[in-house]
Amino acid sequence: MTDLRCLDELLRAEDGDAGCTAGEEILDAYVELELRGVDPARGYPGTAIHLESCPGCRADHDGLLEAARRFGDAAR
Amino acid sequence: MNRGPHTVPPDRESEQWVEQLRPGHPRRDRAVADLREVLLRVAYHELSRRRGQLGSISGPEFDDLAEQAADDALVNVLTRLDNFRGLSRFTTWAYKFVMFEVSGKVARHTWRRQPPSREELVFEQLPDSQAPHPGDRLEQQEQLSALSAAIRRLTERQREVFVAVALNEVPIDVLAGRLGTNRNAIYKNLFDARRNLRASMVAAGHLVAEKYAA
Numbered sequence: 001m002t003d004l005r006c007l008d009e010l011l012r013a014e015d016g017d018a019g020c021t022a023g024e025e026i027l028d029a030y031v032e033l034e035l036r037g038v039d040p041a042r043g044y045p046g047t048a049i050h051l052e053s054c055p056g057c058r059a060d061h062d063g064l065l066e067a068a069r070r071f072g073d074a075a076r
Numbered sequence: 077m078n079r080g081p082h083t084v085p086p087d088r089e090s091e092q093w094v095e096q097l098r099p100g101h102p103r104r105d106r107a108v109a110d111l112r113e114v115l116l117r118v119a120y121h122e123l124s125r126r127r128g129q130l131g132s133i134s135g136p137e138f139d140d141l142a143e144q145a146a147d148d149a150l151v152n153v154l155t156r157l158d159n160f161r162g163l164s165r166f167t168t169w170a171y172k173f174v175m176f177e178v179s180g181k182v183a184r185h186t187w188r189r190q191p192p193s194r195e196e197l198v199f200e201q202l203p204d205s206q207a208p209h210p211g212d213r214l215e216q217q218e219q220l221s222a223l224s225a226a227i228r229r230l231t232e233r234q235r236e237v238f239v240a241v242a243l244n245e246v247p248i249d250v251l252a253g254r255l256g257t258n259r260n261a262i263y264k265n266l267f268d269a270r271r272n273l274r275a276s277m278v279a280a281g282h283l284v285a286e287k288y289a290a
Contacts, residue, residue, distance in 0.1 A: 032164035
């Protein structure tokens with residue numbers, strides 16, 4: 001359950017949300033920009049909005065960011 | 077490679093991966109084995125990160141999930157190799173498929189072990205207010221009452237999705253599995269439910285900011 005103080009967040013439905021499918025296409029590019037210190041919301045504003053609201057895509061994003069940081073270009 | 081407007085500089089490592097993974101390349105078998113090895117490491121790491129959703133999964137079962145995720149991600153990478161546009165390093169692009177496979181497999185595993193029951197998904201007992209002043213508490217109770225009424229006015233599907241995902245924190249992929257649909261469709265239901273609820277709360281005169289409203 002959620003606290004009433006979080007009501008605004010609970011009902012977050014922002015214009016411009018790109019949705020799950022659009023984000024899946026460019027999630028790697030989004031993460032790469034973050035790793036390079038570039039604000040990905042400038043290039044992909046709809047996905048930035050979406051990641052604030054979609055727990056599934058946010059989990060994928062967080063996992064990919066961590067994996068790219070941790071494993072990077074794997075030594076071959 | 078077709079490069080879009082938000083690209084990173086091309087890197088030799090990525091080009092090498094793509095070249096060597098193509099059918100007929102003399103180093104293809106080695107490259108596939110190398111990629112499989114790193115995808116497996118990523119799968120183990122991601123499964124560990126999501127371990128909270130997996131319950132008391134045993135060692136061999138955990139290993140099996142990681143192996144399946146790595147194998148399925150590898151197949152996706154190899155069949156979509158021509159789709160790699162160089163918007164990221166090749167490895168970041170490849171790791172993305174591990175994330176999708178892990179998401180799906182964790183959801184299916186969670187659903188099989190403990191499917192969310194409709195009866196357990198409740199919203200009638202919205203949380204007690206922690207407001208320090210009696211006046212604030214009354215106002216919050218009125219808001220909760222309005223929210224409960226607005227939830228009841230949602231379509232059946234919107235209500236089911238909102239109550240499960242937003243109020244009871246059922247993972248969106250687990251609910252998608254139960255309802256026989258996909259994440260994007262569930263998210264659309266969630267988005268519409270949130271928008272309708274926000275509109276109802278605003279119309280009822282409660283203190284809900286309109287910053288996300290259309």
